[in-house]
Amino acid sequence: MGELPHALRGAVGHAYILEGGLPDRLAVGRIFAKGLNCLQGDACGECLSCRVFESGNHPDIFFVNGTKATGIGVDDVRDQIVLPMMTQPFKYKHKIFIVDKAETLTPAAQNALLKTIEEPAPYGVFLFLAAHTHNLLPTLLSRCVLVKLGEKLPKPDQDLQALAEEIASTIAGMDIFETMALYRRIEPYKESRESAKQLLDMIYLSYAKRITGAAAVGDSPHKLWFDSIAAIRHAKQVLTQNGNFQLAMELMLLKLNGKVK
Ligand SMILES: [Zn+2]
Numbered sequence: 001m002g003e004l005p006h007a008l009r010g011a012v013g014h015a016y017i018l019e020g021g022l023p024d025r026l027a028v029g030r031i032f033a034k035g036l037n038c039l040q041g042d043a044c045g046e047c048l049s050c051r052v053f054e055s056g057n058h059p060d061i062f063f064v065n066g067t068k069a070t071g072i073g074v075d076d077v078r079d080q081i082v083l084p085m086m087t088q089p090f091k092y093k094h095k096i097f098i099v100d101k102a103e104t105l106t107p108a109a110q111n112a113l114l115k116t117i118e119e120p121a122p123y124g125v126f127l128f129l130a131a132h133t134h135n136l137l138p139t140l141l142s143r144c145v146l147v148k149l150g151e152k153l154p155k156p157d158q159d160l161q162a163l164a165e166e167i168a169s170t171i172a173g174m175d176i177f178e179t180m181a182l183y184r185r186i187e188p189y190k191e192s193r194e195s196a197k198q199l200l201d202m203i204y205l206s207y208a209k210r211i212t213g214a215a216a217v218g219d220s221p222h223k224l225w226f227d228s229i230a231a232i233r234h235a236k237q238v239l240t241q242n243g244n245f246q247l248a249m250e251l252m253l254l255k256l257n258g259k260v261k
Contacts, residue, residue, distance in 0.1 A: 020149030035220030043220030071104035102128035164202030231255035
């Protein structure tokens, strides 16, 4: 049974790494932040929060900048994230820190962030935007939901691809019985973990594409899509570690349709 706590761990909903090129990662980061604080919840563009954000003066959404040529350092992190995070939002629901070029965070700066990410204020959200994650410490990566934007699989298996698309497009709003019926469609891959992992990669990409696509036309990507990505990665991790297939997949499906947080 030792698996359940592990399966439940890791679905952090307040720290994200958006990995990808420009302008995608910035577009996704901006509209995600805007949507989180929007008074209508969907980056409407018309409420007070959206309007002050567009004017560049949002009191609770911060763009963190490195002040040194060497990258984003400890001082930057302390002054622009750790200290401001200690006080309540000025007016809106979340206090959001957008860190572009997160790959330039020095190791010391990343270490200085760990505690704030691990024990976040209830209103705190981190969006790390990075061209790549090679320089990010495993301790930081493991505390964030990694969303790879614009990634493609080399040669997708058509059956798996069709099942992945079906899962991603129908899961929202399913009741528990339909969800379990969907699990039975995945079950045949139980004995073929590589196919199962490929299926998870495809579902993942389908959500990533949806996020980038929404941002590209100015719509707010749903937070559930980001959290779904976390759930998918987690299921993959359980499979990689030879954990319980059924438990991992069922839990993931329940998370994808928002039944389980
Ligand atoms: Zn709005």
